[in-house]
Amino acid sequence: MTSPLSGIRVLEIGDRIATAYCGKLLRDAGADVVMVEPPAGHRLRRYRPAGVPPSAGDSPFFSFLSGGKRSISSPTVPPELVDSADIVILGSTPAEAADLGLDVDEIACRTSVITVSNFGWSGPWIDVPATEFTLQAWCGSTGSRGEPERPPIAVGGDLGEFIAGSYAAFFALAAHRGGGPFDMSVLEAMTTSMQVFSWLRKELMLLEVLGRSTEVPSVERAKDGYVGISMATGQQWQDFCAMVECPDLADVPELRFQVGRWEQRDLIRARTADFFATHTVAEIVELAALFRIPMTAIGNGETLSSMDHFIERESFLSHPSGFRAPRAPWRMSATPPLPPALPPALGDTDSPWTPRESRAERTGLPLDGVRIVDLTAFWAGPTATHLLGMLGADVVKIESVQRPDGMRFAGGFREDVERWWEYSWVFHGVNSGKRSITLDLGSEEGRALFGRMVAEADVVVENFTPRVMENFGLSYDELRGFNEQIIEVRMPGFGLDGPWRDRVGFAMTMEQLAGLAWLTGYPDGLPTAPRGACDPLAGVHAAFLTLAALEHRRRTGQGQLVELPMIDVVLNASALQVIERDVAGVLLTRRGNRGHEFAVQNVYACAGDDQWIAVSVRDNDDWHALKAVLRQPVWAHDLIYAEDTADLIDGHLADWCKDQPRDETVSAFLAAGIPAAPVVQPPDVIDNAALQARGFFQTLDHPLCGPLPYPRPPVTGHFVNSAAPLLGQDNAQILGSSLGLTAQDLARLEDDKVIGSWPLGL
Template identity: 30%
Template structure:
């Protein structure tokens, strides 16, 4: 791995997982990172020795000591740690990155945070689990990992600015909103509500599930009519594609049990590899689903170097999720001002959907000029699938997922299937600093815009390609959605309960996460461009989710047989549970993360006997009596409003939160008071809510300069700039 950030000095002032993961990214990219002392990593990851090994992975490449100066101090996530970090940043004349659980404004500012509570509050937990409940908390430190990479992007942007801002603010809650912000805006502006339909049942796609094969598991996602028809064809049941009751993806979702009963026996007839090959030929997203023990040994990932040993070499864990190739002279990046560090950087965004557009949106939030390329025949699919655009307003201009993901961009229409369209696209690439694309592997080559062409046009270009499985390796040709990415990641064998089929926690978990990591890769390459030259970044979206499975991959190596799947319970904290509160389908999440929180819970429940019981002073003792403790908690919560009950527990010092539906997030006082839901004006939809950037410099969020473009809105403007630039060169 090239040491792109060599010369930067970073100091961690906390042992929180989010802080340490952010620091890990800096360290693995070549910065000198000093880790904080103290703490027992037996209380993170899967606890015990597995937790300590996970802690060593988080600290890989870091050093001990106290530097005389630094560029960045990372503080958080507790108030006392932030005070110490601020003082340290002042002494070292460094930028302070403050990484908290919640924004400093809002009713939850003083709440205690955990990964479990952030899942519950962002709407991620509610749709995951049995239809009748309870919702299930996902395992791991996903919210903190998300916040860590979000903070890395914000901090590296700050370090590119001149002058640098004094303070960068990121909070875990808003960072993890990347998974649900578009749905929240759509629910507010278009209507609709959140639902929980059962395990592996997510709107709007079905089948979007796992099927047992002759030798393992296959992950299948079918959204379009052509994919459903192709799936029925390879299974030898073409008549199912003609059945009216299965005509649309929503109708199939409502008939999911019937469909599974018809399809599941058929998948047992062939091996996973055979089904993947047949699916690929029929253009159906389908992937092998290796378990945690198999995952690091998969040929594709071995070839890409996705896993490697660390520490003394006894443990294997994920590496960074990209490969980079460098070459070609490139000018130094001109620093922008503190509120727009990438001002002057031109990004050409060929991407569609969620992952690539989020990467480009992040760069736009940092001040880059992002030019989004679409065509009349192939617009961004988040504008919708409608072929007839004769409505008033046009349906493709009213989709709030697209509108949320594409602010701060200019829109250009170019038909890349014509010589003229490709010619103009090449001119844009020749004058760009960054190219972003998330097509399937090989598509850009077929369009005449592949890496070799890009390097010839612009040797100093930083280009990121982000197919699901990366641009090289045996699995690189697999078609994929965000669900496919999670199906291939090992996470379906981590979450849920023993006895369940491998299960998804989200309809497209891989999409936004890959977008954040793509932005991290681009920013790192831009930082080093003058020294390293232009870069081709080959990012595998699936490998981004390995970062979320790292604690489980490590724990598997300490476990005989499959790693247990324990629902909402986890070995590092007990009780951790979701219990019913007052009202229909209302739930309360509680995560007791230490002795102080346990004694506080006992006080709320009126169980002084438990507080005095030495066998319950340790997490192992409480885990052994989890059924009784959770029953008492459920009895206490049952007559109360979930948010009221959570507030009572938080006031006593117990981490707790209501399990919120995604359709209420746009109404939350916490987000409103934090300024997370600003408004913009856009043709066809008028005044509308938009999610803000989940970071701030010196207390100010990045400016919202443009609403999402109308299809082709800036074509003439951008092409005139090309013509003018051509005349200047002549």
């Protein structure tokens, strides 16, 4: 078996996790990836998280991200190397690129380029300093999380970098198909992934979205540990109430939705505390599986690799560098990922490639002419098809009146409108640009019409639990009967096999299980889920793999089955925990906002009501700049910036900030070159100057909701061409005009509930 990207030459330039993970994804799919490193080596060669002693040799995290790549050591990028590459991934600002001897406009004429930077290469913030921590504050993620009486809390780990890296890999392949060059903003990638389109929520639900919170229930203390809970539907809440023996709570209308449960959090926690305290984690998870409620043990670096599901599926492999690490998060029936490999020695390659042929010119969007049948629901799957549609694919979303996309109902209820399910802000955020039909796949006629659509399609994407497609009689073998070259992308929560195959799970379930929740939260408090960001993380991976499978089919004419379990994606994003437990025997855990990379980092209260600033002091240069901003205080004169002085610096900085105005303080820090950001509430990101200047919000009229600011993908350009569709709005066009059904046929199908535009039971 070959790899889908065999023979594609990728030049990886940059020292951030996002570019390293982008290169890893491309390498694992078969590309030949060459890193250009400075003479001192890649920054991540020396990376060890707080609490882990430094050691000789390359860091294990670098080995995980860079295994199988090659290395060239040079202070600048040789022009002949660029000319011989198929794809250039450039993680830099324009000024940094110039220092490397690169002119991106000139390079883009010769090869496929994607730039990756904090704020993009256009707009007012090109050179503004930032870290993942301050970007979380800018994008509204931090401001929405935590207890109201305590500071807002950022997501632990490097989730934003992994999100950005997966987007970069997707756009790298899109550029290879003839698109681009693509100018990608990490802030935009995080804004569309690490908060739930709250500017749309404010617009559509006609309410203010202020303050921080956690889900209720979310992570609870059980008899022998922590259990994670994630519910997205009213039915799951009712089943939960029955399970914890509080059936009366199910009868309270306000508690069907998270907003109401948050307001009644003290009551719910008091009523359910005895149940959790008297049952073990294993008992609770087993019982929840019977009720089909998403619940899981809270995993961490010590427990993950010994869980039975991961053992049976070989989710962790022995890395040749001497530790266990997650395998590549996908399985492809014709083109499996490459196995783990050693990282390159610094400068192990001189001239890796011979000159390549000139790139063929192509106009239009990279996926023009590609037809996608979209069976996905909620957030992860629709993110994948949304990205594919934004780049030109014709995406037909299929729901049914029996079971519409559950995200239509997860956004709350408006009593002032008739079709309230058309107002869900998350549905709008990831379904613009698609067409919509309804088909009851449980009916013979529905399956027949579906088969006719598959016969004319390139890709089918679905994120049901594994049993659903087989129960419909629509396994991959059946799909190949309709179309021998079809690509099917399946996105089960836990995989197509293994002990947990049929468990229900949402993104927060995976975040709780895979260790991201373990690293997020107050040091003296409960683990806290990042709040669903792994839905879009999995979705972008699925879009990337769709492009990889299309590339393989372009070369061979062969379709295939692609399996992308969300849990495997999240295990990769939290890989550091298992790796460091193996290598150093250290269990990484919650450090609040302090993080694991910089000695001094936190959110600090400023003057005024609930005004917070996020600050990262990265190194000695930032420390000297900070002392200048603070006007060289006596306490700091002889103080050396280090781990053992971090608490002292942190305390003095907190004392100073509490009397300062927030926005002026942010400006002072940024002017001094210190990464800082206001901790903004999610709806307020719509006022962000960089996002506005780069056209991130693209306004379109929706037939019921009016003009709405839809997000585009995190690269510059105009990609949003139609609003999110009404349920079944394209039945007549697609089933009638395209498939040839008459008006009488459509009327009969609607009478029989095979199609329709109104959910049953409402």
